[in-house]
Amino acid sequence: MTEAAILHWAALTHSGSRKLQNDDSLVAFASGPKGAEPLPETGSRALATYDLVFAVSDGMGGSNAGHVASSIILQQMTEIIPETFKAAASGLFPDSLSHLADALRSIHDEINATGNGSADKTGMAATLALAWFTPENLYIANAGDSRIYRSRGGKLEQLSRDHTYAWSQWKRGEISEIQYRSHPRRAALYEVVGGGHDKVNPHFAAITYEVGDCFLVCSDGLVDGLWERHISDALANCCNAPAATAQTLLKRAIDNSGIDDTSLIVIAVAAPPGSENHG
Numbered sequence: 001m002t003e004a005a006i007l008h009w010a011a012l013t014h015s016g017s018r019k020l021q022n023d024d025s026l027v028a029f030a031s032g033p034k035g036a037e038p039l040p041e042t043g044s045r046a047l048a049t050y051d052l053v054f055a056v057s058d059g060m061g062g063s064n065a066g067h068v069a070s071s072i073i074l075q076q077m078t079e080i081i082p083e084t085f086k087a088a089a090s091g092l093f094p095d096s097l098s099h100l101a102d103a104l105r106s107i108h109d110e111i112n113a114t115g116n117g118s119a120d121k122t123g124m125a126a127t128l129a130l131a132w133f134t135p136e137n138l139y140i141a142n143a144g145d146s147r148i149y150r151s152r153g154g155k156l157e158q159l160s161r162d163h164t165y166a167w168s169q170w171k172r173g174e175i176s177e178i179q180y181r182s183h184p185r186r187a188a189l190y191e192v193v194g195g196g197h198d199k200v201n202p203h204f205a206a207i208t209y210e211v212g213d214c215f216l217v218c219s220d221g222l223v224d225g226l227w228e229r230h231i232s233d234a235l236a237n238c239c240n241a242p243a244a245t246a247q248t249l250l251k252r253a254i255d256n257s258g259i260d261d262t263s264l265i266v267i268a269v270a271a272p273p274g275s276e277n278h279g
Contacts, residue, residue: 003271003272004046004047004048004135004272005046005047005135005209005211005269005270005271005272006044006045006046006047006269006270006271006272006273007044007045007046007047007052007133007267007268007269007270008043008044008240008241008242008267008268008270009028009039009042009043009044009052009054009242009265009266009267009268010041010042010242010243010245010246010247010265010266011026011028011041011042011054011246011263011264011265011266012041012246012247012250012263012264012265013026013261013262013263013264014221014250014254014261014262014263015261016221016259016260016261016262018259018260021066021067022067022261023058023059023060023066023067023070023261024056024057024058024059024070024219024221024261024262024263025056025057025059025067025070025071025073025074025126025263026054026055026056026057026074026217026263026265027053027054027055027074027075027077027078028040028041028043028052028053028054028265029052029053029078030045030050030051030052030053031050031051031052031053031081031082031084031085031132032049032050032051032082032085033082033085034082035078035079035082036053036078036079036081036082037050038078039052042242042243044270046272047133047134047135048135051081051084051132051133051134051135052132052133053077053078053081053130053131053132053133054130054131054133054217054265054267055074055077055128055129055130055131055217056128056129056146056217056218056219056263056264056265057069057070057071057073057074057126057127057128057129057146057193057219058070058126058127058144058145058146058219058220058221058261058263059071059124059125059126060124060125060126060127060192060195065115065120065121065122065123065124066124066126068114068121068124069111069114069115069121069124069125069126069193069194070126070127072107072110072111072114072126073107073111073126073128073193076103076106076107076110077103077107077130080099080103080106080107081099081100081103081132083099084096084099096132096134096137096139096206097139097204097205097206100130100132100139100141100202100204101141101202101204104128104141104143104193104200104202105199105200107193108193108194108197108199108200111124111125111126111193111194111195112194112195112196112197115194115196116196122196123194123195123196124194124195125192125193125194125195125196126144126192126193126194127142127143127144127145127146127189127192127193127219127220128141128142128143128144128146128193128202129141129142129146129147129148129160129217129218129219130142130217131148131215131217131265131267133209133267137206137207137208137209138206138207138208138209138215139204139205139206139207140159140160140203140204140205140207141202141203141204142160142161142202142203143163143191143192143193143200143201143202143203144162144163144189144191144192144193145162145163145164145167145187145189145220145223146160146217146218146219146220147160147162147216147217147218147220147223148160148215148216148217149215149216149218149231149235150207150209150213150214150215151213151214151215151216151232151235151236151238152210152212152213152214153212154232154236155232156228156231156232156235156236159205159207160203161203163189163190163191163192163203164185164186164187164188164189164190165185165188165190166180166183166185166186166188167180167186169183177227177228187220209269210269211269211270211271212269213268213269214235214236214238214239214242214245214266214267214268214269215266215267215268215269216231216235216249216264216265216266216267217264217265217267218249218262218263218264218265219260219261219262219263219264220260221253221257221259221260221261221262221263222249222250222253222262222263222264223253224253224256224257224259224260224262225252225253225254225255225256225257225262226249226252226253226256230249230252231249234248234249234252235266238266238268239268240268240270241268242266242267242268243266245266246264246265246266249264249266250262250264
């Protein structure tokens with residue numbers, strides 16, 4: 001990007017029909033020299049002076065432990081990611097992906113410690129799908145089966161990785177999408193944040209973005225009610241109206257399933273006003 005792009009976004013969450021507590025958490029914040037600034041559920045902002053971060057986390061565990069785990073991971077991200085600006089002000093320029101890896105290791109240990117300190121939170125865990133936009137790149141991190149998609153020129157690509165063996169079989173072409181969706185081990189995660197595991201090994205990547213791209217960050221509750229073609233069609237028409245796209249996706253997912261908690265953030269990349277830059 002030669003000029004700072006503008007991001008338009010919309011975030012929605014819906015509690016599943018099987019329980020009262022919504023164990024999903026989502027966050028949108030601007031990261032800058034003074035720390036994290038919470039962003040509204042719907043809005044737009046240029047990437048000129050602040051990084052913009054969007055994340056969804058799906059909590060797991062008994063009682064209210066799932067909600068606690070997902071809240072911890074996102075709250076910690078609002079504190080840790082802005083540290084890159086403080087480091088830069090001191091003349092240090094940490095690698096963003098290394099910073100994310102260090103952050104998740106620290107959060108993983110904190111969730112485990114919190115779980116160990118309370119009988120009703122033992123083994124609590126959370127997934128993560130995080131998209132961190134800087135003026136130069138998009139950095140992503142994910143653990144579990146919360147997802148990040150990019151739509152470019154009508155082509156849909158899942159940027160994240162589901163940490164299940166069934167998903168790997170599907171992506172290798174060993175099973176079809178319909179076989180994957182009905183797979184008995186589809187939700188058996190081998191990677192989560194917390195859960196009492198010694199280590200966490202999330203997926204990280206640095207991704208390019210350009211004007212016209214549309215991104216989706218979501219929990220598995222959204223995917224339960226949507227086929228890939230539904231997501232592809234919705235994001236292909238996102239343009240600068242992510243709120244309408246988010247509403248369309250959420251309604252269809254709930255109508256088709258709606259059992260699990262469902263959270264999503266749609267982000268559209270637009271050119272600065274008056275710019276002739278089209279990617």
